[in-house]
Amino acid sequence: METMKRTKVVDAFDASLYGTKINVKGWVRTRRGNKHVNFIALNDGSTIKNIQVVVDLSKFTEAEMKPITTGACISVVGVLVESQGKGQQAEIQAESIELYGGADPESYPLQKKGHTLEFLREIAHLRPRTNTFGAVLRIRHNLAYAIHKYFNDRGFFYLNTPLITASDCEGAGAMFQVTTLDLNNVPRTDDGAVDYSADFFGKPTSLTVSGQLEGELGAMSLGAIYTFGPTFRAENSNTPRHLAEFWMVEPEVAFNEIEENMDLAEDFLKYLVRYALDHCQDDLEFLCQMYDKELIDRLKFVVENDFVRLPYTEGIKILEESGHKFEYPVYWGADLQSEHERFLVEEHFKKPVILTDYPKEIKAFYMKLNDDGKTVRAMDVLFPRIGEIIGGSQREENYEKLLSRIEELNIPMKDMWWYLDTRRFGTAPHSGFGLGFERLLLFVTGMTNIRDVIPFPRTPKNAEF
């Protein structure tokens, strides 16, 4: 087989290449035909499109063709031509084919017919070879890149916050413990407790549930930072919106007040959705056609319309006066349930809503108290179909007020002196928020289960791949 430079499938639809000999490599999606001519649909992951390889069987032996089945990996050299058949622009007239690896058709689990998403979750190691997961994972990459680009272009610095933390009060749910102790022979102190002084860090440690507290340190020195990394929640949540390991984006900006925080969140979300529309057209069209006919219209709607900004108190009033029957009661001071959020976003306003100024009792200790003494400068961005996509706030910058909230809530702060130091030394107003990357991907791809927008989902009782 002659050696020549490989052409990616995504680049093989260039009409200026017609008539030239090229080399493509990829995995066989289907092969069909008769005893004179075969057609191979070849995909290399560079695009959702397959390139059609036309094989004149008089030029190839039966032994050469037999292992070219769905799932096999081959390298093809041939002349790229405008397709003689309908259904594709270009095709390759095969001159030589090298088999890299066959795929026994009796045991290869992916067929050319459709599979359910549930079945594909059981073969997560192979599902990126499907159109759907190829599309989702290409969109995921593009949005990850867009996040870095957005912040970089605006002077934010990418801050790497720790994944292993010794603080047990990040305030966002159950944590996975990290230890090198022998669990079959745990060292004990005299009173029978686990002796963590013998552990790797000399104290109990966990996987982080949020980079926010360290992010605030970054904001109070570099001015504007963002984190983008994995976070871990040991909650026993079994829903289509929760993962035990997920990726979170957390910008934190010194001197931003809550209004500027909202401006940033809205502009950021619109930028990301616009980026996907501009750069992932083929993949979005596929997902739109196969799963959700209104997907692209909904994405455009979000980009083109202002988000509603609504104080919690007014939201409660709308819900109370709606006449709508809710399973959970609505009253001032109640945390909003999914049904309440959905009513506001999907039925009342019919567009994204930023809900602000929640009662302090239902929000985290670090949020800035309003002058009314009852509400805090929190903001949740609520999206249609997926609910809360962003949660954020202006942070309490006053040392005494922060300390009294910590005491009110009995938060163990013995390991958090470093966080309080930001308020002791050169404190300043600052704000930030957290965006669940997979929640964003649910919205942008139209997928309905969060396990289908991350390559290797981690959920209770599932860490197979």
Place this chain on the structure above:
RNA sequence: UCUUCAGUAGCUCAGUCGGUUAGAGCAUCUGACUGUUAAUCAGAGGGUCGUUGGUUCAAGUCCAACCUGAAGAGCCA
């Protein structure tokens, strides 16, 4: 974790009132077909009916527990 639904061929499903040999489509294999488009046509092979226990002359079917999956809820991003 709670509620509901589901588990039958490699995949997607049907299986009546509990009844004697377990059904289809697709996939796979064999053959046919001179440009296919999830190709088409003909034939063949393929089953511990999630697991365990129970009721019954008889269980894929009824009962219980457990396992697994999904949807809704809670928690949250």
